Amino acid sequence: MAKIKELRSLSVDELEAKLLEAKKEQFNLRVQHSTGQLQNTASMRKVRRDIAKINTLLAERKKNS
Numbered sequence: 606m607a608k609i610k611e612l613r614s615l616s617v618d619e620l621e622a623k624l625l626e627a628k629k630e631q632f633n634l635r636v637q638h639s640t641g642q643l644q645n646t647a648s649m650r651k652v653r654r655d656i657a658k659i660n661t662l663l664a665e666r667k668k669n670s
Contacts, residue, residue: 607655612662620666624659627652 612620631652637643 607658609658609662612658617663617666620659620663624656624663627656627659631656 607623612623615623631649634643634649634652638646638649643649
């Protein structure tokens with residue numbers, strides 16, 4: 606799980622890249638879950654929260670610029 610301090614130090618481009626990566630990971634976890642291959646379902650929650658953190662930071666930066 607990414608910490609907010611680490612995310613704040615990244616640029617907008619880096620945040621967007623992390624967001625894309627997290628969404629791909631979320632998709633893979635959803636596929637694993639639907640096929641019964643996912644052992645740790647808590648990882649879905651962590652990824653969802655990481656996506657929310659990144660979206661929040663992107664919205665803050667868009668608002669401030």
